[in-house]
Amino acid sequence: MTDIIKLTAAEIAAKIAAGELTAVEVTEAHLARIEAVDEKVHAFLHIDREGALAQARAVDAKREAGEELGPLAGVPLALKDIFTTEGVPTTVGSKILEGWIPPYDATVTRKLKAAGVVILGKTNMDEFAMGSSTENSAYGPTGNPWDLTRVPGGSGGGSSAALASYQAPLAIGTDTGGSIRQPAAVTGTVGVKPTYGGVSRYGMVAFSSSLDQGGPCARTVLDAALLHEVIAGHDPLDSTSIDAPVPPVVEAARSGSVAGMRVGVVKQFSGEGYQAGVVQRFNESVELLESLGATIVELDCPSFDLGLSAYYLIAPSECSSNLARFDAMRYGLRVGDDGTRSAEDVTALTREAGFGDEVKRRIMLGTYALSSGYYDAYYGSAQKVRTLITRDFEKAFEQVDVIVSPTTPTTAFPIGERADDPMAMYLADLCTIPTNLAGNAAMSLPCGLAPEDGLPVGLQIIAPAMKDDRLYKVGAAVEAAFVERWGHPLLEEAPSL
Amino acid sequence: MTVTELVSYEDALAAYDPVMGLEVHVELGTKTKMFCGCSTELGAPPNSQTCPTCLGLPGSLPVVNAIGIESAVKIGLALNCEIAEWCRFARKNYFYPDMPKNFQTSQYDEPIAFNGYLDVQLEDGEVFRVEIERAHMEEDTGKSLHVGGATGRIHGASHSLLDYNRAGIPLIEIVTKPIEGAGERAPEVAKAYVAELRELIKALGVSEARMEQGQMRCDVNLSLRPHGVEKFGTRSETKNVNSLRSVERAARFEVQRHAAVLSSGGTIIQETRHFHEEDGSTTSGRVKEEAEDYRYFPEPDLVPMAPPREWVEELRATLPELPRVRRNRLREEWGVSEHDMQSILNAGAVDLIVATIEAGADAASARKWWMGELARRSNEEGVELTSLAITPAQVARVAELVAAGDINDKLARQVIEGVLAGEGDPDTVVEKRGLKVVSDEGALGAAVDEAIASNAAIADKIRGGKVAAVGALVGAVMKTTRGQADAARVKELILQKLGVEA
Amino acid sequence: MPGITREEVAHLARLARLELQAEELDHFAGQLDDIIGAVARVSEVADQDVPPTSHPLPLTNVMRLDEVRPSLTPEQALSCAPAQEQQRFKVPQILGED
Ligand SMILES: [Mg+2]
Ligand SMILES: [Zn+2]
Numbered sequence A: 001m002t003d004i005i006k007l008t009a010a011e012i013a014a015k016i017a018a019g020e021l022t023a024v025e026v027t028e029a030h031l032a033r034i035e036a037v038d039e040k041v042h043a044f045l046h047i048d049r050e051g052a053l054a055q056a057r058a059v060d061a062k063r064e065a066g067e068e069l070g071p072l073a074g075v076p077l078a079l080k081d082i083f084t085t086e087g088v089p090t091t092v093g094s095k096i097l098e099g100w101i102p103p104y105d106a107t108v109t110r111k112l113k114a115a116g117v118v119i120l121g122k123t124n125m126d127e128f129a130m131g132s133s134t135e136n137s138a139y140g141p142t143g144n145p146w147d148l149t150r151v152p153g154g155s156g157g158g159s160s161a162a163l164a165s166y167q168a169p170l171a172i173g174t175d176t177g178g179s180i181r182q183p184a185a186v187t188g189t190v191g192v193k194p195t196y197g198g199v200s201r202y203g204m205v206a207f208s209s210s211l212d213q214g215g216p217c218a219r220t221v222l223d224a225a226l227l228h229e230v231i232a233g234h235d236p237l238d239s240t241s242i243d244a245p246v247p248p249v250v251e252a253a254r255s256g257s258v259a260g261m262r263v264g265v266v267k268q269f270s271g272e273g274y275q276a277g278v279v280q281r282f283n284e285s286v287e288l289l290e291s292l293g294a295t296i297v298e299l300d301c302p303s304f305d306l307g308l309s310a311y312y313l314i315a316p317s318e319c320s321s322n323l324a325r326f327d328a329m330r331y332g333l334r335v336g337d338d339g340t341r342s343a344e345d346v347t348a349l350t351r352e353a354g355f356g357d358e359v360k361r362r363i364m365l366g367t368y369a370l371s372s373g374y375y376d377a378y379y380g381s382a383q384k385v386r387t388l389i390t391r392d393f394e395k396a397f398e399q400v401d402v403i404v405s406p407t408t409p410t411t412a413f414p415i416g417e418r419a420d421d422p423m424a425m426y427l428a429d430l431c432t433i434p435t436n437l438a439g440n441a442a443m444s445l446p447c448g449l450a451p452e453d454g455l456p457v458g459l460q461i462i463a464p465a466m467k468d469d470r471l472y473k474v475g476a477a478v479e480a481a482f483v484e485r486w487g488h489p490l491l492e493e494a495p496s497l
Numbered sequence B: 001m002t003v004t005e006l007v008s009y010e011d012a013l014a015a016y017d018p019v020m021g022l023e024v025h026v027e028l029g030t031k032t033k034m035f036c037g038c039s040t041e042l043g044a045p046p047n048s049q050t051c052p053t054c055l056g057l058p059g060s061l062p063v064v065n066a067i068g069i070e071s072a073v074k075i076g077l078a079l080n081c082e083i084a085e086w087c088r089f090a091r092k093n094y095f096y097p098d099m100p101k102n103f104q105t106s107q108y109d110e111p112i113a114f115n116g117y118l119d120v121q122l123e124d125g126e127v128f129r130v131e132i133e134r135a136h137m138e139e140d141t142g143k144s145l146h147v148g149g150a151t152g153r154i155h156g157a158s159h160s161l162l163d164y165n166r167a168g169i170p171l172i173e174i175v176t177k178p179i180e181g182a183g184e185r186a187p188e189v190a191k192a193y194v195a196e197l198r199e200l201i202k203a204l205g206v207s208e209a210r211m212e213q214g215q216m217r218c219d220v221n222l223s224l225r226p227h228g229v230e231k232f233g234t235r236s237e238t239k240n241v242n243s244l245r246s247v248e249r250a251a252r253f254e255v256q257r258h259a260a261v262l263s264s265g266g267t268i269i270q271e272t273r274h275f276h277e278e279d280g281s282t283t284s285g286r287v288k289e290e291a292e293d294y295r296y297f298p299e300p301d302l303v304p305m306a307p308p309r310e311w312v313e314e315l316r317a318t319l320p321e322l323p324r325v326r327r328n329r330l331r332e333e334w335g336v337s338e339h340d341m342q343s344i345l346n347a348g349a350v351d352l353i354v355a356t357i358e359a360g361a362d363a364a365s366a367r368k369w370w371m372g373e374l375a376r377r378s379n380e381e382g383v384e385l386t387s388l389a390i391t392p393a394q395v396a397r398v399a400e401l402v403a404a405g406d407i408n409d410k411l412a413r414q415v416i417e418g419v420l421a422g423e424g425d426p427d428t429v430v431e432k433r434g435l436k437v438v439s440d441e442g443a444l445g446a447a448v449d450e451a452i453a454s455n456a457a458i459a460d461k462i463r464g465g466k467v468a469a470v471g472a473l474v475g476a477v478m479k480t481t482r483g484q485a486d487a488a489r490v491k492e493l494i495l496q497k498l499g500v501e502a
Numbered sequence C: 001m002p003g004i005t006r007e008e009v010a011h012l013a014r015l016a017r018l019e020l021q022a023e024e025l026d027h028f029a030g031q032l033d034d035i036i037g038a039v040a041r042v043s044e045v046a047d048q049d050v051p052p053t054s055h056p057l058p059l060t061n062v063m064r065l066d067e068v069r070p071s072l073t074p075e076q077a078l079s080c081a082p083a084q085e086q087q088r089f090k091v092p093q094i095l096g097e098d
Helices: A002-006 A009-018 A023-041 A049-064 A107-114 A157-164 A181-187 A221-231 A249-254 A276-291 A302-325 A343-354 A357-370 A376-399 A422-429 A433-438 A468-486 B009-015 B066-078 B183-204 B244-263 B309-317 B323-334 B338-346 B350-358 B363-381 B392-403 B409-420 B426-433 B441-454 B456-463 B467-480 B487-497 C006-015 C022-045 C074-078
Strands: A044-047 A076-080 A118-123 A170-174 A190-193 A214-218 A262-266 A295-299 A402-406 A441-449 A456-463 B016-027 B090-093 B103-106 B113-121 B127-139 B143-147 B159-163 B170-176 B216-226 B236-241 B271-276 B281-284 C088-092
Touching: A002 A023, A009 A023, A009 A049, A009 A221, A023 A044, A023 A049, A023 A076, A023 A118, A044 A157, A049 A118, A076 A107, A076 A157, A107 A118, A107 A221, A118 A157, A157 A170, A157 A181, A157 A214, A170 A221, A181 A190, A181 A441, A181 A456, A190 A221, A190 A468, A214 A221, A221 A249, A221 A441, A221 A468, A249 A468, A262 A276, A262 A376, A276 A295, A276 A402, A276 A441, A276 A456, A276 A468, A295 A376, A302 A357, A302 A376, A302 A422, A302 A433, A302 B090, A302 C022, A343 C088, A357 A376, A357 C006, A357 C022, A376 A433, A376 C022, A402 A468, A422 C022, A441 A468, A456 A468, B009 B016, B009 B183, B009 B244, B016 B183, B016 B244, B066 B113, B066 B127, B066 B170, B066 B183, B066 B309, B103 B127, B113 B183, B113 B323, B127 B183, B183 B216, B183 B244, B183 B323, B183 B338, B216 B244, B236 B244, B244 B271, B244 B281, B323 B338, B323 B350, B323 B363, B338 B350, B338 B363, B350 B363, B350 B392, B363 B392, B363 B409, B392 B409, B392 B426, B409 B426, B441 B456, B441 B467, B441 B487, B456 B467, B467 B487, C006 C022
Parallel strands: A076 A118, A076 A170, A262 A295, A262 A402, B236 B271
Antiparallel strands: A044 A118, A170 A214, A190 A214, A190 A441, A402 A456, A441 A456, B016 B170, B016 B216, B090 B103, B113 B127, B127 B170, B143 B159, B159 C088, B216 B236, B271 B281
16 A cells, blocks of 8 residues: 555556556555544645545546546545535635535636546645645644644645645645745645646636636656646636647656756845755756756846735735625625624624634735725836836846746744744745746756755746746756655655654 | 705706716626626526626636627717727725625726717707716626615615626726706706617617616716806715606706705715605715725736727727617608607607508607507506517507508507507407498498487588588497497598588 | 834724724734835835736737526525525625615
8 A cells, every 4th residue: 555655646547547556446545544644744624535436436437448548547636725626615724614615616626527636635725825834724734744843835735745745646736926836845845836827717716816826736747747737728717818738748747858958047046044955955956957968047137036025015915805705795604693783794703703814914915005095106016026027037038948946945944933923934935926926837846955954945947938848848857867866756755654 | 864955946057057977887788797607687586697706706707708898899989989909807896795706897097988979969959969988897786685674775674685696797887077068958968868878878789778677877976166167066976866857857956955055155075875766856875984995906817908900990880870860860751849859769769660660650650659559558557668568560550550441540549459468469459359440331321320310400500501510420420330430431421411512 | 114003904904894803903013014114115116117017918808708608506506605585695784875
């Protein structure tokens, strides 16, 4: 059984297709693993045992009938609890949606089901995806499998922890300011934020509409690519979805190479606040890229310094509006309806009781930034910064094929350390935010352990919009070289649970 | 509440000059909602036309209805507006239980159409130009049923019940620039503008614009300024004035109320007001503690619209004849006065008369039946003329039967009654009810003889030259034939038998 | 530039329909002040002649045909309602406009 859970998604799919394993066996192995370790990790908010086994049986039946199976048929997956799942609870990590059972599937959910992927359950997250530690979940924090007293990153800490603790070989995350990449970095896994519009947002509970993007999480670059291809593509239900072919990510992941590529290093992604071990591993990665045949180019992107500020105006503004629908009238929590109170009072009492502090902070921040008299100085200026950052990227990509940086300035911090210091928490996304603002694509993959704490460090690769394949081409090459250097995947150095 | 003694309309106008602004919301007649594929069909069971998007469920997203955009552009063009080369939707943020997302997807500083005008014709034929500020797209809200109060109104209700079938139906909001210079005719201009706009919308085929069904709703903003003063006074905003007559009454009432407040040294506060159908008055709405702050920002879930110029020109080429131009043409063709044409317009009979003429009736009888018997019936039943269970073709057939002498006017009314009662088409009703005029000369002759015999004195008078007395004998014949005789023919026969020249 | 007060926090909370507790007002006032103080840097670019970016992709005119798609059933629509009556969502009294 332990064998099965260590397999990659590509290996599992191949074995199922070849009849060496059944999807039911694979699913049961992962359910058993969840049973064994998730009490400690708390990656999942909801396990859909019956649904998972039913899907696995359907895949096995299809195989027996001689029907062709998709490249991930029968592979288990952990789904971030931000995607709607018909008939299965969806909470977004919030009390306000406790008990909500959506009457519809998100497009991502629908595509996963159609591909025969087995959804094991829904993973923990910072409430409404607001946070970098998963401590903001209304249902308690998730532990980092490398050290259970530390955070697994956020907001998608449940998904990254599920991967790192072998509870699932695949997971789905969403990335508004780094919520796929930063958890991947601090758990030693792989996470990709596709180009904005590459993966449908329909049925993905909105935090910040112009920044949110769903994407694949896995333990290997190839697995991420296989999942990327399953969930990406045009969706007529999402007006911001790109109507163009999905970049050839799987092909790129199978032919990793950086020979002849120009790789940019941005001056602004360094300096104060960066942990020494992170910088060390990053510098080694750059040397590795050079040794693999890449040319390194130094870049200056001055507007990136304003990225964090712009982000903390745009995301809260959009969220203040997106979360207005949680008003106790049509679904979700209702508090204080004693027959005498007005709808307005019941809404206010419910939101007070149902939202956590970080959500309230951001709603108020956004309300402030949009209110008359402040709009131009705050929201308006933040949108100008967005233009400047996009231009900096455009200029950079005239000189280089991809950009690399540390994914996050530090390794996983202890649970509780930044819990009531929002500004300190926000710094975790310093390197990931510019990509969300510009809408282009980025990946995080492991590049070693920081010497001072023995915790994983992530390397971020950034590509232009709709050139997501470059992430996989470079990522696969880097991954192969590191695994060769280490003698095994980094995750094998994690303590067993 | 202090009741202000109104100033007479004449006195108000002697001292002040009214300035109006009219905001009209029109529900488009698209098959589906503005941002989702739910049906817009009226009369469906509650909450049967909702989906994740129009219920505002978490994760749902909007997609723009192409016909919604097309309709907005058509309206803009018909109002002589410029059409934006690039514009966006915006979110208007405020909480209200009838609005599922607690923001309305609307347009803010980038409306799809702007800077236009609509020429409206007053009853005496004078043309008044109303300048249009903008026409923008937005969505309707759900419908609330207030329970537990005495009156079914929101005030005093213990709770409310919401049906979101209407939530998300496309709306076009058309806003005028300040209407100045109408003077005492301001209320008439307001009414004529709304009437003209309704005709225009119907002619474009983008909505049925039925005010009584709430498909078209008007807000009347009004202020007064002393004669000779440039600066506008403080305005009041009278919401949801939902008939043509009410628009005129509301404007008139507000002129009188403002004048009363101002001339007694008071000040007008900017507020929303409610119009009361019963007595034509307005009352103050709830005064909000703080000014609304809608926190508009560009809707991130929708991408901008950039109507291609060639497409806009194609649409322009398909615009129908303007209702006012068409009406003037018809007025001349039909040979009626401005005043009569206005009555026809107000009755919503223009298209019905046109269709009846197209079906073979002459203009005079088409107009006569629709504006006479049928208008009376629609008034009695409180429904629109178009809702009556009779078609223009059937009315044309009635007119044809009369013209051929098969029935007379009195019988025609009975035929119409039969058609309305669902007894079939005019010929069937004539047949079933036996309504043909007695044209059998023999039978008619016998009836005439009988009438002469039993009214000898009158017959003598007529023989003696008092021809006018013939009416009494005609009446007697009509009575014995139970109305089914051609009165003109009866008169002819009587005079003939009595040897008198007509 | 900022200096956000307890009263302003209370005003924001009202606009956002959050019934904050007294101690939360102070707590959030301090934190919001810090955050706004930090992010106010963006106004450095306020005077620059740069178009704002509201959408990360240069898409326009995304529309759908005016064709009816299946709705939810009323049962599905109401399945999560905190309260219902007469096949409608039952909500507390709405403060009247009159
Ligand atoms: Mg409006
Ligand atoms: Zn709908």
